[in-house]
Amino acid sequence: MNEILSQIFQIGFFAALIRIATPLIFGTIGELFTERAGVLNLGIEGIMMLAAMTGFSTTYFTHSLWLGILAAMVTGVLAGLLMGLLTVSLGLSQHVSGIGITLLCSGLSFFFYRLIFGQPSSLPKIKPFEVVPVPLLSKIPIIGPIVFDQFALVYIALIIVPVSAWILYSTPWGLNLRTVGENPRAAFSAGVSVTAYRYQGLAIAGALAGLAGAFLSMAQYDAYTFGVISGRGWVCIALIVFGQWDPWKSAAGAFLFAFIDALQLRLQASGVIHVPYQVFLMMPFVFTIIGMALVSRNARVPAALLKPFRKEER
Amino acid sequence: MPVPLLEMVGITKTFGTVTANDDVSLTLYPGDILGLLGENGAGKTTLMNVLFGVYTSDAGLIRINGQQVRIRSSADALRHGVGMVHQHFHLVPCHTVLENLMVGQKGRGGRLDRKTVLDALSEIKERFGLFVEPHALVSDLTIGEQQRLEIIKALIRGAKVLILDEPTSTLTPQETEGLFEALRAMSSEGMGVIFISHKLQEVRAITNKVVIMRRGKVTATLDDIENVSRHRLAELMCGHEIVPPVKDPVTPGEVLLSFRNVSTGGTARSRLKDVSFELREGEILGIAGVSGNGQRELAEIISGMLSPSSGTMEIKGQEVGRISPRYVQSLGVGRIPEDRMEIGLITALPLKDNMVLPRIHDPRFSRKGILKPRAILDFVTRQMKVFDIRAPGPEVRTGTLSGGNLQKALLARELAWDPLVLLADQPTRGLDVAAAQFVHQKFLELRKSGRAVLLISEDLEELFTLSDRIAVMYEGRINGMMPIEEATVQKVGLLMAGMEAAA
Numbered sequence: 001m002n003e004i005l006s007q008i009f010q011i012g013f014f015a016a017l018i019r020i021a022t023p024l025i026f027g028t029i030g031e032l033f034t035e036r037a038g039v040l041n042l043g044i045e046g047i048m049m050l051a052a053m054t055g056f057s058t059t060y061f062t063h064s065l066w067l068g069i070l071a072a073m074v075t076g077v078l079a080g081l082l083m084g085l086l087t088v089s090l091g092l093s094q095h096v097s098g099i100g101i102t103l104l105c106s107g108l109s110f111f112f113y114r115l116i117f118g119q120p121s122s123l124p125k126i127k128p129f130e131v132v133p134v135p136l137l138s139k140i141p142i143i144g145p146i147v148f149d150q151f152a153l154v155y156i157a158l159i160i161v162p163v164s165a166w167i168l169y170s171t172p173w174g175l176n177l178r179t180v181g182e183n184p185r186a187a188f189s190a191g192v193s194v195t196a197y198r199y200q201g202l203a204i205a206g207a208l209a210g211l212a213g214a215f216l217s218m219a220q221y222d223a224y225t226f227g228v229i230s231g232r233g234w235v236c237i238a239l240i241v242f243g244q245w246d247p248w249k250s251a252a253g254a255f256l257f258a259f260i261d262a263l264q265l266r267l268q269a270s271g272v273i274h275v276p277y278q279v280f281l282m283m284p285f286v287f288t289i290i291g292m293a294l295v296s297r298n299a300r301v302p303a304a305l306l307k308p309f310r311k312e313e314r
Numbered sequence: 315m316p317v318p319l320l321e322m323v324g325i326t327k328t329f330g331t332v333t334a335n336d337d338v339s340l341t342l343y344p345g346d347i348l349g350l351l352g353e354n355g356a357g358k359t360t361l362m363n364v365l366f367g368v369y370t371s372d373a374g375l376i377r378i379n380g381q382q383v384r385i386r387s388s389a390d391a392l393r394h395g396v397g398m399v400h401q402h403f404h405l406v407p408c409h410t411v412l413e414n415l416m417v418g419q420k421g422r423g424g425r426l427d428r429k430t431v432l433d434a435l436s437e438i439k440e441r442f443g444l445f446v447e448p449h450a451l452v453s454d455l456t457i458g459e460q461q462r463l464e465i466i467k468a469l470i471r472g473a474k475v476l477i478l479d480e481p482t483s484t485l486t487p488q489e490t491e492g493l494f495e496a497l498r499a500m501s502s503e504g505m506g507v508i509f510i511s512h513k514l515q516e517v518r519a520i521t522n523k524v525v526i527m528r529r530g531k532v533t534a535t536l537d538d539i540e541n542v543s544r545h546r547l548a549e550l551m552c553g554h555e556i557v558p559p560v561k562d563p564v565t566p567g568e569v570l571l572s573f574r575n576v577s578t579g580g581t582a583r584s585r586l587k588d589v590s591f592e593l594r595e596g597e598i599l600g601i602a603g604v605s606g607n608g609q610r611e612l613a614e615i616i617s618g619m620l621s622p623s624s625g626t627m628e629i630k631g632q633e634v635g636r637i638s639p640r641y642v643q644s645l646g647v648g649r650i651p652e653d654r655m656e657i658g659l660i661t662a663l664p665l666k667d668n669m670v671l672p673r674i675h676d677p678r679f680s681r682k683g684i685l686k687p688r689a690i691l692d693f694v695t696r697q698m699k700v701f702d703i704r705a706p707g708p709e710v711r712t713g714t715l716s717g718g719n720l721q722k723a724l725l726a727r728e729l730a731w732d733p734l735v736l737l738a739d740q741p742t743r744g745l746d747v748a749a750a751q752f753v754h755q756k757f758l759e760l761r762k763s764g765r766a767v768l769l770i771s772e773d774l775e776e777l778f779t780l781s782d783r784i785a786v787m788y789e790g791r792i793n794g795m796m797p798i799e800e801a802t803v804q805k806v807g808l809l810m811a812g813m814e815a816a817a
Binding site: 171172175178179182183186188189190191192300303311 | 366368387388389392393398400404405406407408409413414416417418419420421424425426427467471
């Protein structure tokens with residue numbers, strides 16, 4: 001048993017954990033901004049799928065990774081704005097609109113992928129992001145190779161958590177956004193545009209979901225496949241509930257999920273436990289459900305989440 | 315004559331086919347406290363929402379300090395020095411007082427600017443005597459404190475004209491006096507206050523001029539309200555004379571409802587703690603108190619929705635062992651719930667369904683699980699006639715009825731079964747004077763016929779007019795109970811605020 005543990009818990013394991021957590025952090029933190037403004041964006045899964053495709057394709061043709069990232073983020077913003085048109089401007093059901101966006105975006109990504117690449121015999125590939133060791137810091141024993149020997153996008157994900165916590169809790173913009181999500185009428189009567197903040201929240205959610213998708217097709221892997229997202233968007237939605245709509249706690253949830261995912265991958269590979277491999281694949285999701293059940297009993301949901309706002313309501 | 319602080323000229327606002335404001339004008343000079351009087355639906359709130367940029371008027375103009383301004387949003391209104399305290403507070407309960415005050419501010423260097431707000435807070439405390447602890451959570455504040463916070467919010471944003479929409483409806487009399495002192499301080503500094511209310515007494519106490527509205531129009535502008543009788547004011551508001559209900563002397567009979575040491579579980583401040591009282595035939599017992607002090611729990615027990623954790627409830631001397639809405643109803647309890655739209659009626663259903671729903675199992679309306687549509691329709695049509703429910707027909711969607719008609723429908727439903735005890739929770743909230751009078755008349759008829767009414771109300775005037783005894787609730791206890799002859803507003807107010815009964 002000890003042998004298995006020491007085999008699993010190596011530096012590579014923890015480095016992998018951080019990599020697995022990265023897209024989840026992008027997705028979760030982005031989604032947090034829109035949910036704190038009162039809009040649930042169930043389009044996240046589809047947005048990640050579509051952005052993974054646009055980012056990959058852009059890089060495939062331009063050979064520029066950062067142009068690909070930009071394309072992915074723009075894709076996400078556009079989808080977020082479409083979500084805003086449906087839920088903020090038209091006041092439609094956020095659930096139905098979000099699922100509609102996911103269906104639309106995943107459909108579009110399959111359609112355009114086929115249109116662009118046809119049905120090639122070998123998978124189109126790009127030269128993906130490479131690891132960028134941070135000078136000096138990466139030389140620190142243990143911590144160095146785990147944290148400071150990663151993709152550039154990983155560093156961005158690690159920085160984005162404290163930055164977004166600071167924005168939410170210490171800036172006027174963050175306070176206004178939170179007020180819009182709690183009591184839009186209070187925000188409105190203070191001269192804050194509810195519509196503008198909800199669109200901004202959705203745009204940020206879209207951009208970061210796009211980043212998450214691009215990370216998967218351009219850093220984690222070097223190709224786009226139809227299963228590249230495989231439910232990670234939905235996991236982000238769950239992680240926010242788990243994290244009580246707080247950036248720190250939600251990021252902690254992302255790491256926890258990543259830990260279990262990394263663990264099951266190692267256990268699968270080690271071949272010491274003889275059960276069907278699907279049992280391992282299931283593990284992170286089972287733990288998500290258990291975690292949610294434990295935590296969400298006293299969840300502090302933004303009071304205006306799911307509720308459209310109309311100025312002239314009688 | 316000085317330049318008016320505010321002029322609204324010829325304001326017209328329509329919603330579909332309804333004209334909420336029809337050519338309304340009013341003028342406010344520095345130092346004015348203007349009372350805006352009118353019944354529900356007279357258009358007072360609409361007019362103020364136009365001024366505060368919530369609605370855009372169809373016609374008319376607004377001048378501030380002699381300059382014509384366009385107010386298209388609350389941000390515009392605030393910029394021009396117009397602040398509003400809405401009837402339903404616009405606060406975020408899970409944020410602190412300070413956070414609520416900082417919403418919409420520019421900040422300094424991209425960060426929230428706490429210091430400026432704290433400084434302004436102490437300045438306002440100095441000038442107007444208004445203060446709320448800045449680091450408290452709004453959800454921990456009392457209703458009175460929340461209102462103070464709303465006023466401070468408007469002042470911090472530089473309001474020169476302060477609109478207060480029904481500010482006293484949930485305050486104790488003492489809190490109201492505190493509010494009035496702050497308003498007088500504002501007036502003496504040259505600010506203008508618009509005070510929306512339908513409580514004549516208070517309007518007379520605090521305002522120096524009055525604009526009266528009825529059905530979207532101004533019916534009178536009075537500068538010398540000292541000399542206008544209450545009677546005349548009421549007439550201007552309603553368009554007809556108001557006859558106060560006559561209360562015949564009735565000798566109370568045997569006990570119909572009694573509570574013995576009833577407590578409820580949980581940790582809420584409003585949980586009941588050792589509540590005992592008796593209600594007799596021919597009696598109206600009024601329950602006073604600031605909302606959230608146990609009235610809801612009390613009402614829920616009587617209507618069979620909540621079981622006490624200890625103590626007993628008896629109806630006509632019989633202990634009610636198992637608490638359920640249908641059982642309690644079968645023992646002779648009728649219920650007019652606090653929220654007629656949420657608990658009382660299902661607004662999406664036709665009126666006729668609502669009128670029979672609680673009694674749907676009665677052999678009159680159904681047999682072996684099959685409805686008797688003919689009998690139901692007959693019953694509803696008859697009740698609509700008897701109670702003068704103005705609706706296109708029994709099939710009309712309930713939600714389309716006015717508040718007064720909804721309340722009449724509830725009364726028609728409950729009184730059809732001749733209840734021994736009628737629980738009436740805020741029965742006239744939001745009703746116009748005529749409808750409220752109808753409701754009051756029904757209560758007095760019940761009283762005269764030897765039934766009992768438990769009247770829970772925040773309207774002290776209503777309680778003093780109808781009750782034979784008044785009990786005051788505070789933090790889940792009955793903090794004092796007295797016959798109406800011994801009750802004064804002062805005394806009830808102190809008990810509402812948690813003071814011990816004077817020896």
